[in-house]
Amino acid sequence: MSHPLFERHRATLDRALEAIAGRGYWTPYPESPSPKVYGDGAAEKGKAAFDALLGRPFALNQPATVGTVGSERSPFGPALGITYPKADQNGLLAAVETAQARWRRAGPEAWVGVSIEILKRINEASFEIAHAVMHTTGQAFVMAFQAGGPHAQDRGLEAVAYAWDEMRRIPAHAQWEKPQGRGEPLRMSKRFRIVPRGIALVIGCSTFPTWNGYPGLFASLATGNAVIVKPHPAAILPLALTVRIAREVLAEAGFDPNVVTLVAHEAGDDTVQALALRPEVKLIDFTGSTANGRWLEEHARQALVFTEKAGVNQVIVDSTSDYQGMLKNLAFSLTLYSGQMCTAPQNLYVPKGGIDTPERHVGFDEFASDLAQAVGRLTEDPARAVEVLGAVTGDAVLRRLEAARSFGAIALDTRALTPPAWPEARVHTPLIVKLARGDRATYLNEWFGPISFVIATDGTDDSLAIARDAVASHGALTLSVYSSHDGVIAKAIDVAEDSGVALSINLTGGVFVNQSAAFSDFHGTGANPAANAALTDAAYVAGRFRVVQHRMHI
Numbered sequence: 001m002s003h004p005l006f007e008r009h010r011a012t013l014d015r016a017l018e019a020i021a022g023r024g025y026w027t028p029y030p031e032s033p034s035p036k037v038y039g040d041g042a043a044e045k046g047k048a049a050f051d052a053l054l055g056r057p058f059a060l061n062q063p064a065t066v067g068t069v070g071s072e073r074s075p076f077g078p079a080l081g082i083t084y085p086k087a088d089q090n091g092l093l094a095a096v097e098t099a100q101a102r103w104r105r106a107g108p109e110a111w112v113g114v115s116i117e118i119l120k121r122i123n124e125a126s127f128e129i130a131h132a133v134m135h136t137t138g139q140a141f142v143m144a145f146q147a148g149g150p151h152a153q154d155r156g157l158e159a160v161a162y163a164w165d166e167m168r169r170i171p172a173h174a175q176w177e178k179p180q181g182r183g184e185p186l187r188m189s190k191r192f193r194i195v196p197r198g199i200a201l202v203i204g205c206s207t208f209p210t211w212n213g214y215p216g217l218f219a220s221l222a223t224g225n226a227v228i229v230k231p232h233p234a235a236i237l238p239l240a241l242t243v244r245i246a247r248e249v250l251a252e253a254g255f256d257p258n259v260v261t262l263v264a265h266e267a268g269d270d271t272v273q274a275l276a277l278r279p280e281v282k283l284i285d286f287t288g289s290t291a292n293g294r295w296l297e298e299h300a301r302q303a304l305v306f307t308e309k310a311g312v313n314q315v316i317v318d319s320t321s322d323y324q325g326m327l328k329n330l331a332f333s334l335t336l337y338s339g340q341m342c343t344a345p346q347n348l349y350v351p352k353g354g355i356d357t358p359e360r361h362v363g364f365d366e367f368a369s370d371l372a373q374a375v376g377r378l379t380e381d382p383a384r385a386v387e388v389l390g391a392v393t394g395d396a397v398l399r400r401l402e403a404a405r406s407f408g409a410i411a412l413d414t415r416a417l418t419p420p421a422w423p424e425a426r427v428h429t430p431l432i433v434k435l436a437r438g439d440r441a442t443y444l445n446e447w448f449g450p451i452s453f454v455i456a457t458d459g460t461d462d463s464l465a466i467a468r469d470a471v472a473s474h475g476a477l478t479l480s481v482y483s484s485h486d487g488v489i490a491k492a493i494d495v496a497e498d499s500g501v502a503l504s505i506n507l508t509g510g511v512f513v514n515q516s517a518a519f520s521d522f523h524g525t526g527a528n529p530a531a532n533a534a535l536t537d538a539a540y541v542a543g544r545f546r547v548v549q550h551r552m553h554i
Helices: 004-008 010-022 042-053 089-106 108-124 126-137 141-148 150-167 209-221 237-252 271-276 290-299 323-339 364-379 382-389 395-404 460-474 486-499 538-542
Strands: 065-069 084-087 173-180 183-196 199-203 227-230 260-262 281-287 304-308 314-317 347-351 409-412 431-436 451-457 478-482 502-505 545-553
Touching: 004 010, 004 108, 010 108, 010 150, 042 126, 084 089, 084 260, 089 108, 089 183, 089 199, 089 260, 089 271, 108 126, 108 150, 108 209, 108 237, 126 141, 126 209, 126 237, 141 150, 141 209, 150 209, 150 538, 199 209, 199 271, 209 227, 209 237, 209 281, 209 538, 227 237, 227 271, 237 260, 271 281, 271 290, 281 290, 290 304, 314 460, 323 364, 323 382, 323 451, 347 364, 347 460, 364 382, 364 409, 364 431, 364 451, 395 431, 395 451, 451 460, 460 486, 478 486, 486 502
Parallel strands: 199 227, 199 281, 227 260, 281 304, 314 347, 314 478, 347 451, 431 451, 478 502
Antiparallel strands: 065 084, 173 183, 183 545, 409 431
8 A cells, every 4th residue: 555645745756757867957846035936924934943943952852862062153153052962872773773673664655755745844944944054054045045955855856756766666576487388387476575775874064964965865765774864063953954854754654753863963073983884874975075985985894885075176268159158157156155065166277378269369367367357246245245155164264265375376366255244254255376287286186165276288188188187086076168169079078978077068158067956967977086976866776775575386
């Protein structure tokens, strides 16, 4: 018998399956924070709900609690003052294993139906979650609403759709009959059961806790695995709200809420390492630094580990048929959320002899100057600039900014801004530094934050060769090329396919290389060091369950 929540959300699931097959635009979760979409008063209620969380313990009735943790501070200024339950790992894992026993027997339709209901409830809390994302990550409000809310929800539903698409391929039973010549045929009844892999651990990041966290959370939950959510200590609240909603839905559906639990901890302790090596943990999803990702890949051998690590994203500038459109697009890409995105471009390779445009030939120094002016225009008014820049996540970004100023000639210097609405916010405009092709030791490292390099190469073929080597050696999630020559574009496609990185070609309009659209774009290829698996495809979910059969003679 089908689960009621599966039937309730069947139309949404069917449409999601169509979307991942067709790869066109679709979303069930509108990205506009307009009252015309979410209803009158929704924004005010969400803000009030967020305000009510501040300065007090976060209500989450979990077992094995042994105190509290929490020291989040908004990049826009104030400390949140929220504390969260601190879990005893032995006690919590025992409770999770108990909860998982009934959850795994419920079957795929229950897993999928409950998952989509959780996403529906999360969507209804989008304004509250948006403020939580804003004041833990430093994203400006609209971006926090979109990327932390509906876009993250899209990615969660996408994972559920892939999970169902893979599980529905497995028949529940089959009747097997093998002819035996003149004798009676051999007949067997065979039944096939989808069995979850085990407890899943989702390790959150500090910049996009929901957008990067929801794929792993819902891929594991929708395939029958219990999930432990471990947020970054600087961005606990968005995932704590997510866990609370998930536990409410599970309880209402008649399941033990400990199918989804939260492990919050203080920065610098050994919580991640201890949890990741627990024999009960069979799945790990991680977004963060290369060093931590590699440690998990090398040491958490009992688990299937999915990592998205640091990379060096690159832009190849050869020529353009729309010079101003290219500059505006690049300027916005470099400015958005102060470059604190896993998809944001860092290196721009430009021939030292310059590039051709419809108006004139533009020299290398002139291009760097024009790009600096385009970024400057976006960031000259602090009140408007903060809505694009957001705030930097921490002191490490500021230290990198200061260090990068000494690497070469500065095309655009960084400066601190004081937005009127957020006088305590850490807001810094982008830094653009000019480098030579020989400065590989500098530009082939990730400089996370509002830092980019315009690099003089020996020509476009040289730019392509550097980009190919960089992706293969250091990893990347995005590559972009600007050229008015079909031959150059063909070469760039070859580089992208050979090195395993997503390519954007001649972006001059309202789509930016930073953006990745759920149900359409494949985020991460799993073919270069930045990610050890494609994070939005069938393979991402298929390893989260096994098929166990039993058979008998008829």
